Amino acid sequence: MNADQNKLIYLYCFTKKVPSILNPEFQQDLVFMEIEGLYAAVKYVSESEYSEENIKKNISDVEWLDANVREHLRSITIIMQTETVIPFNFGTIYKSEKSLREFASQYAYDFRESFLYLENREEWSVKVFCDRKMIIENIGTFSPNISDIDQQIKSSSPGKAYILGKKKKEIIETEIKVVYNNLSKKIFTALNELCDEYRFNIILSNELTEKNEDMILNVAFFIKKENIDHFIQCSDQLMHEYSGVGMIMDITGPWPPYTFLKISH
Amino acid sequence: MQDDLYDINKEITILDVLDRVLTKGVVITGDIVISVADIDLVYLGLRLLLSSVETMEKMKAVN
Numbered sequence: 001m002n003a004d005q006n007k008l009i010y011l012y013c014f015t016k017k018v019p020s021i022l023n024p025e026f027q028q029d030l031v032f033m034e035i036e037g038l039y040a041a042v043k044y045v046s047e048s049e050y051s052e053e054n055i056k057k058n059i060s061d062v063e064w065l066d067a068n069v070r071e072h073l074r075s076i077t078i079i080m081q082t083e084t085v086i087p088f089n090f091g092t093i094y095k096s097e098k099s100l101r102e103f104a105s106q107y108a109y110d111f112r113e114s115f116l117y118l119e120n121r122e123e124w125s126v127k128v129f130c131d132r133k134m135i136i137e138n139i140g141t142f143s144p145n146i147s148d149i150d151q152q153i154k155s156s157s158p159g160k161a162y163i164l165g166k167k168k169k170e171i172i173e174t175e176i177k178v179v180y181n182n183l184s185k186k187i188f189t190a191l192n193e194l195c196d197e198y199r200f201n202i203i204l205s206n207e208l209t210e211k212n213e214d215m216i217l218n219v220a221f222f223i224k225k226e227n228i229d230h231f232i233q234c235s236d237q238l239m240h241e242y243s244g245v246g247m248i249m250d251i252t253g254p255w256p257p258y259t260f261l262k263i264s265h
Numbered sequence: 266m267q268d269d270l271y272d273i274n275k276e277i278t279i280l281d282v283l284d285r286v287l288t289k290g291v292v293i294t295g296d297i298v299i300s301v302a303d304i305d306l307v308y309l310g311l312r313l314l315l316s317s318v319e320t321m322e323k324m325k326a327v328n
Contacts, residue, residue: 011295052297062279069282090286093297103295125281201284208280252277258289 006044008051009094013076013085013256014104014111015039020082030075035101036108041079042100050093059091076256084119086111086263087256110263121196122228123260124221124253126235128187129213134246135179136172141245142182143175183247184217187238194231197222199259213248220259228254 018032018039032039048054058064072090079085094100104111140147149168153161192198201218209215223231232251239249 008297050297055297065283066279069279069286070277072286073277073282087286088295089289090283091297092295095296099296204280210278252281255285258285261289 006046007095008045008047009097009100010043010045010050011088011092011094011100012041012043012072013079013087015041015079015083015085016115017083019079033097033100035104038104038108038111040100040104041075041085045093050091055091055093073256077254080254080256084115085256086114086118086261087258107263114261114263117262118257118260120225121222121257121260122225122254123257124223124228124231124251125255126187126191126217126219126221127215127250128184128217129209129211129248129250130180130183130216131213131246131248132176135176138245139172139175139179142179143171145171146175180214180216183242187217187242187249188219190234190238191221191231194227194234195221195223197260213246220255222257222260 012030015032016038029043031042031044033042049058058068069090076085076087094103135142140150146168149164149171153164153168156164188198199220201220203215203218206212206214221231235249235251239247
């Protein structure tokens, strides 16, 4: 396919410069279009794939969607290796170069202002999960209520111990929520000290995460580059500290700064 | 070591990617955009895919 067949313009991101060193994996069809002193990273795409009607059909095809959203992310992250980016959503399409230029000229000032904030900062994602079974096994160490009831059971008659045992199950359910809440607060507070900004994301169900462990924290952090090593060290320490009680941390980054962009109509 | 642990292209689920590249970012958009309704359809599609896989597995177990 060539530019004659591919008439639509797919926008990945804006940069202040064309990346000086291109990764060997860099996509050959990527073009940097200079507009008002900034650069739009684009590729030309066909109407058969990206017309309004066809893109709607294609995004219902999970395989197509998976391959193309990953390609979108990969292209932007490669550019990010050397340049600060203003990333655009997957499937941002312009019908002509004129249309893209008009749009970019209108927002050139906002883009320049955004670059000032985005430069020298990175977006990282922290997801924290807990192994419910392990938490239950160790619940006595987290919860004084459970330790107390265990002591009472030991020193009670069989009848009273039975009732206390039932009560213990109820208390465990409540205590799990308390443990999750305390753990997520501890992790968030420790990491947030190293960050400029944060945004909580929704806690996803086990069905969507495809994990047995319960998600207890889902947060994006915006971090100065000089603090990244410290942030990772701190994450490693927290993982080490709480792995024994069934806590798992998924740390990913740097992401394109989707969460911390402040440009809108 | 850091690259192995934190490489963004490894072990990132499609939901993680979609969460950013479809639902966040610059609110200003192009001539052609994926609307919020379409995004809902995508998520619905993923859920259906998950549930159909589960159904197939259950059916296999029954047979």
